[in-house]
Amino acid sequence: MHAIKYKLKKDDPVVVTTGKDKGKKSKVLKVEKKTGKLFLEDINVVKRHTKPNPMDPDGGIHEKEMPIDISNAQYYCKSCDKGVRLGVKVLESGQKQRYCKSCGEIVDKD
Template structure:
């Protein structure tokens, strides 16, 4: 089971964006990386492509960051937390907050 999933709210732990909260847009499990909205912004020089409707210029977009730099956000604790996995009676696995024990899965 994954520690972080697409659509999760996360808190950036270190780097230039430390303390920022954002939503996971993509998870890259092979590279152990995630793309977080409005974090790790980089500038890319893009050539114009009229067929695809792309205007040229300098675009700012999110770059993947290492999974170890983010912690899932717990609404109960109001901060980034470590994650545990608990098996329910009906054999479903859910992610839980290690601090308060609340489920992170809706």
């Protein structure tokens, strides 16, 4: 059995806890376990100006999400209406279940 280092998963609701997007709610698009980064929907978006090229004949401004550090976001618990820490408990079946440490609500449905 290996330890769960990152408790956030793809599609989890999160709230950003620090930086320019502090307090914003979002959704996990991708967890990069190697680097400990998170890609969040509409968070840390940078605009890139591109010159016209074969892929994009007109060029223009493209928006792209840049990853943030995994420690800068927390799971957003609906019951608590805030960012919370998640706990993990192991069921008798060996399955791991994540829960909100503030209100105890199970966040994994399956």
